[in-house]
Amino acid sequence: MKGGQPRWVQWDLKRYPYLAQVEWPKRGPLTLTVLDRAQTELALLAIDAAGGAVRELVHATDPAWVNTVPGSPRWLEDGSGFLWLAESEPGYALELRDANGALVREIVPATFGTRAIVGVVPDGSAAIVTASKDPREQHVWRVPLGGSGAATGAPEPLTSGGGVHTAVADHGVVVISSALREGGAATTAIAADRSRHELPDVAEQPTLVPTTRLESVEIGGNTFYTAITRPRAFKACERYPVLL
Secondary structure, three states, rough: OOOOOOOOOOOOOOOOOOEEEEEEOOOOOOOEEOOOOOOEEEEEEEEEEOOOOOEEEEEEEOOOOOOOOOOOOOOOOOEEOOOOOOOOOOOOEEEEOOOOOOEEEEEOOOOOOOOEEEEOOOOOOOOEEOOOOOOOEEEEEEEEOOOOOOOOOEEEOOOOOEEEEEEEEEOOEEEEEEEEOOOOOOEEEEEEOOOOOOOOOOOOOOOOOOOEEEEEEEEEOOEEEEEEOOOOOOOOOOOOOOOO
C-alpha cells in the first residue's frame, strides 16, 4: 500500500491552541480533544479524513477548570457512537452519545464515582471502567450499557478488597493490576467467558516495609485524606522537616 501526501487538520487554533488527545477508531472518525489556553473550554472534534471538514461533537466549559478524563471519548466497535465522561460537581457521569455527539442516555450518574473508561466489550454490551466513591481506593467495574439487544442490570464489580485496582481491556479480556491496602500486589486476567486467571508474580519481595500510612483530618465538617511517610526511627516528641 502506497501512502499519499499529508493532509493538515485545521481547526480554530486561536480559540483552541491545545491539542490534548487524538483518537482514530476503526469505525469512527479521527477525533480530537482540544482546549483553550486557560483550560476553561473544551471541544471534542470529529475530522473528515477525506475532505478535512471539522464538526463539533461535544462542548464543555467551566469558569475555573475543565479536565480531560482518561479513556473519554471511547468509540463503540461499530462506530455508532461513543462513551463520554461528563464532568459535574459530584464527579463524572458516564454517557452514551451517538456518532454526532447527541446524548443517547446516561449510563451511570456522577455519584457513581467513575474515574476513567478502560474499554468496551467487543459486542458493545458493557463498558469497563474504574470507579470509587472512596478517594483512598479504586475498583474496576463492568457497566452494562443498556438499550435494545444490550446487557442490562446493575454495574458489576470486578475487584474487591481495599486497594487501588487498575486495568487494561481489549479483545474481551480484562487484565487487572491491584495494589492491595494490606500490602503486596496481584495481577488477574478475566477472559471473555468470565473465567479468572491469577498471573504469577516472580518479582523479589522487598526487604524494607514502607512506613507510609493513610490518615485523615476533619476540617469544617469535611474529611480530607492524606498519605504520610515518616522516618523509620520516628519519635513523636521530636520536630521534623516536612516535604509536601
